[in-house]
Amino acid sequence: MQFAQRVGRLVRADAHGLIESLEDQELLLKQHLREADLELQRKRARIEVLSEEERLLRDEVKRLEDEVANLDADMHLALAKEREELARFAIRKIIPRRREATALAARIAEVVEERERLVERLATQETEFQALRGRVRTHLEARPREESPGDVLAGAVAEEEVEIELLRWKQAAGEAV
Numbered sequence: 001m002q003f004a005q006r007v008g009r010l011v012r013a014d015a016h017g018l019i020e021s022l023e024d025q026e027l028l029l030k031q032h033l034r035e036a037d038l039e040l041q042r043k044r045a046r047i048e049v050l051s052e053e054e055r056l057l058r059d060e061v062k063r064l065e066d067e068v069a070n071l072d073a074d075m076h077l078a079l080a081k082e083r084e085e086l087a088r089f090a091i092r093k094i095i096p097r098r099r100e101a102t103a104l105a106a107r108i109a110e111v112v113e114e115r116e117r118l119v120e121r122l123a124t125q126e127t128e129f130q131a132l133r134g135r136v137r138t139h140l141e142a143r144p145r146e147e148s149p150g151d152v153l154a155g156a157v158a159e160e161e162v163e164i165e166l167l168r169w170k171q172a173a174g175e176a177v
Helices: 002-080 084-146 149-156 159-176
Strands: none
Touching: 002 084
16 A cells, blocks of 8 residues: 555656646746846837936037127127127136036937837837747647647556556455455
8 A cells, every 4th residue: 555655646746846847938938028028128218217317418509509609709709899808708607618618418318319219129029029028928828739738647657557456455455355
């Protein structure tokens, strides 16, 4: 009787192990999908940050351009009144603001380029992600039909082994009576 119990436990343990390995594969696939989705979300967030940075930079350039325009008007007024020292004062303020505006314009170009690159990559990756999600769902839905744990266990045991086990069970049952 103990031998039959041991064999029964062994078969159940193998069945549980097989089911766990199948579940592990499903869990891994689902985890990979979650990680891919998180990465797409990070890219979307990065695109939003870049868009906001571009907006702030453009606002700053506009502010600098307005200051330069005001200082330019002051310089022309000073020259019209023949006050060169005041015109020089205005020019000293204009030059750094123009440099800063130029640097900000270069940064805007970098931000726009990075954002556009990310948008393209994100579009491609979202398409690939949707296709991957569909393949994983199809695989997970088809897997139980293709190969259930019971089918795998039945296929792994030869008919002769089943007959011998049956004889052992009958013998153990006969001895117990």
